Amino acid sequence: MHLYYEQRSDGGSRFYRMSWQESIPESGSLAWLVRLRWGFVGQAGQQRKLWFSYREEALHKILHLHRLRLRQGYERLHRPTAEQSRFEFLFAEGTEQLDLFLPLSAA
Numbered sequence: 001m002h003l004y005y006e007q008r009s010d011g012g013s014r015f016y017r018m019s020w021q022e023s024i025p026e027s028g029s030l031a032w033l034v035r036l037r038w039g040f041v042g043q044a045g046q047q048r049k050l051w052f053s054y055r056e057e058a059l060h061k062i063l064h065l066h067r068l069r070l071r072q073g074y075e076r077l078h079r080p081t082a083e084q085s086r087f088e089f090l091f092a093e094g095t096e097q098l099d100l101f102l103p104l105s106a107a
Contacts, residue, residue: 003066005074006041013041016069020058032058036065 002019016038023033032052039045052058070076 003062004077005069006077007072007074014074015039015041015045016074018062018065020062034058034061
């Protein structure tokens with residue numbers, strides 16, 4: 001699953017995207033991968049990968065980053081445009097109980 005945000009200002013629009021999934025890193029053990037991508041809209045931007053041993057740790061970090069983006073003036077987009085939705089949707093099983101993580105349509 002992923003969450004997508006934009007912040008608009010006179011200096012240009014910025015984006016921030018978080019996605020997460022279960023993954024098996026080189027160590028061979030099951031882990032959670034959280035991918036972060038940010039920058040100016042229309043540019044490649046920067047990216048970072050965070051690994052977590054437990055799903056709860058990953059979701060705690062995602063929730064923290066979500067709140068931080070909102071405090072910084074970013075707006076979460078619920079219906080991303082074609083440019084924003086070109087990323088693969090990654091659904092984390094069991095997150096539907098959290099309002100923040102309800103599956104969203106890209107249409």
